[in-house]
Amino acid sequence: MLFYLFRRLLFVIxxxxxxxxxxxxxxxAAPGGPVEQMIAKVRGxxxxxxxxxxxxxxxxxxxxxxxxxxxxxxxxxQGAQGLDPEFIAKLEKMFGFxxxxxxxxxxxxxxxxxxxxxxSYFKDRSVIGLIIEKMPVSISIGLWTTLLIYLxxxxxxxxxxxxxxxxxxxxxxxxxxxGYAIPGFLFAIxxxxxxxxxxxxxxxxxxxxxxxxxxxxxxxxxxxxxxWHMTLPLTALVISGFASLTLLTKNSFLEEINKQYVVTAxxxxxxxxxxxxxxxxxxxxxxxxxxxxxxxxxIFFAGSLLIEVIFSLDxxxxxxFESAINRxxxxxxxxxxxxxxxxxxxxxxxxxxxxxxxxxxDFEKRVG
Numbered sequence: 001m002l003f004y005l006f007r008r009l010l011f012v013i014x015x016x017x018x019x020x021x022x023x024x025x026x027x028x029a030a031p032g033g034p035v036e037q038m039i040a041k042v043r044g045x046x047x048x049x050x051x052x053x054x055x056x057x058x059x060x061x062x063x064x065x066x067x068x069x070x071x072x073x074x075x076x077x078q079g080a081q082g083l084d085p086e087f088i089a090k091l092e093k094m095f096g097f098x099x100x101x102x103x104x105x106x107x108x109x110x111x112x113x114x115x116x117x118x119x120s121y122f123k124d125r126s127v128i129g130l131i132i133e134k135m136p137v138s139i140s141i142g143l144w145t146t147l148l149i150y151l152x153x154x155x156x157x158x159x160x161x162x163x164x165x166x167x168x169x170x171x172x173x174x175x176x177x178x179g180y181a182i183p184g185f186l187f188a189i190x191x192x193x194x195x196x197x198x199x200x201x202x203x204x205x206x207x208x209x210x211x212x213x214x215x216x217x218x219x220x221x222x223x224x225x226x227x228w229h230m231t232l233p234l235t236a237l238v239i240s241g242f243a244s245l246t247l248l249t250k251n252s253f254l255e256e257i258n259k260q261y262v263v264t265a266x267x268x269x270x271x272x273x274x275x276x277x278x279x280x281x282x283x284x285x286x287x288x289x290x291x292x293x294x295x296x297x298x299i300f301f302a303g304s305l306l307i308e309v310i311f312s313l314d315x316x317x318x319x320x321f322e323s324a325i326n327r328x329x330x331x332x333x334x335x336x337x338x339x340x341x342x343x344x345x346x347x348x349x350x351x352x353x354x355x356x357x358x359x360x361x362d363f364e365k366r367v368g
Contacts, residue, residue: 004351005348005352008348008351009348012341012344012345012348015340015344016337016340016341016344017109019336019340020108020109020112020333020336020337021105023333023336024101024105024108024333027329027332027333028101033095033097033327033329034095034097034121034122034326034327034328034329035088035091035092035095035097036327038091038094038095039091095121095329108333112333112337115128116128117131117330117331117333117334117337118330118334119330120323120328120330120331121326121327121328121329121330121331122326122328123328123331127330127331127334128334130319130331130334131316131319131334131335131338134314134315134316134318134319135315135316135338137209137308137313137314137315137316138304138308138315138316138317140209140230141230141233141234141237141304141307141308141313141315142304144230144234145234145237145238145241145304146292148234148238149237149238149241149242149245150245150292152238152242152246153242153245153246153249154245154249154285154288156172156242156246156249157245157246157247157248157249157250157252157253157288158249158250158253158276159172160172160173160246160250161249161250161251161253161254161257162253162276164250164254176242176243176246176247177243179239179240179242179243180240180243180244180247182239182240183240184236184237184239184240184241184306184307185236185306185307185310187235187236187239187240188232188233188236188306188307188310188311189310191204191232191235191236192206192232192310195232196232204228204229204231204232205228205229206311206312207311207312208229208311208312208313208314209226209229209230209313209314210222210225210226210229211225211229214226232311233307233308233311233313236307237304237307245288248287248288249284249285249288252284252285252286252287252288253280253284255284256280256283256284257280261279262275262279262280265279286354289353292350292353304317305317305318305320305321308321309321316335316338316339319331319335320332320335320336320339323335
């Protein structure tokens with residue numbers, strides 16, 4: 001197992017490198033980079049989705065504007081026609097675009113191996129500082145969502161397996177199908193319309209993780225305020241996420257219930273509860289429990305990103321979205337690097353969980 005773990009850890013390096021190469025090429029080819037963003041800001045027609053270009057100081061703006069619009073200049077940047085070449089050169093140097101793409105990529109990879117992501121173009125902060133600041137929000141959403149999904153899906157899946165074919169199984173399957181078919185962000189919008197002052201009731205807050213006066217509240221009030229803000233985001237994520245795990249739990253139990261050792265246990269006179277939880281549970285739950293790291297990956301990468309944007313939760317998902325809109329490349333690549341690394345590590349933890357729950361599984365012999 002140690003050799004398999006060592007091999008998987010080595011595989012992380014080329015995987016990270018390949019993902020960074022592909023995304024670097026795509027982002028470099030995309031129009032509207034940081035240079036174009038600054039050109040539009042200087043001209044006064046910038047459209048900033050988040051209005052947070054705070055890292056560009058007034059001094060630097062005045063220095064750039066002092067270059068002025070002199071003679072006509074045909075530039076590779078959109079909107080740069082009529083600007084002085086010296087002005088464009090200053091912008092390129094400010095954002096590091098005065099170097100060839102290959103040199104920039106090699107420098108980026110060298111720094112990323114030491115978790116040196118540089119500074120944000122527009123926030124006047126180090127990227128690693130921003131990631132550390134936003135990560136607790138995303139981790140909080142991911143852990144609570146995973147916990148609630150498992151607490152709902154496992155009992156429901158077991159109940160559906162025991163009562164397979166009954167009216168309870170049929171109507172609960174209809175609920176599961178609806179949850180599976182509708183994306184989480186649509187549930188989020190529906191919840192906002194219904195319960196956050198959209199068109200009906202204004203029960204829950206629309207934005208943020210805590211209230212503005214959170215630091216002035218008592219400990220109990222802080223906890224209540226936190227869960228008051230988390231109710232709608234967690235509900236949207238849980239409704240869209242519990243369906244797959246419920247069906248997986250049901251199918252796993254149905255498969256085990258029909259095996260010979262269960263028939264033998266029943267023939268010996270054991271109670272149904274003893275058969276179900278004393279014999280079936282451990283074997284049926286192998287794939288369910290071992291899939292928890294994979295579930296975390298899905299919540300972090302797919303669900304929570306959109307939910308953070310919709311409810312303005314200041315986590316990694318919202319940070320990545322704002323950075324992509326503003327072409328803040330250091331933050332984009334930094335969050336991408338962290339997300340990818342977390343995903344690869346959680347996949348490895350998932351494999352280790354399989355072997356911990358069932359020692360009969362040996363990945364070394366499978367791949368051998």
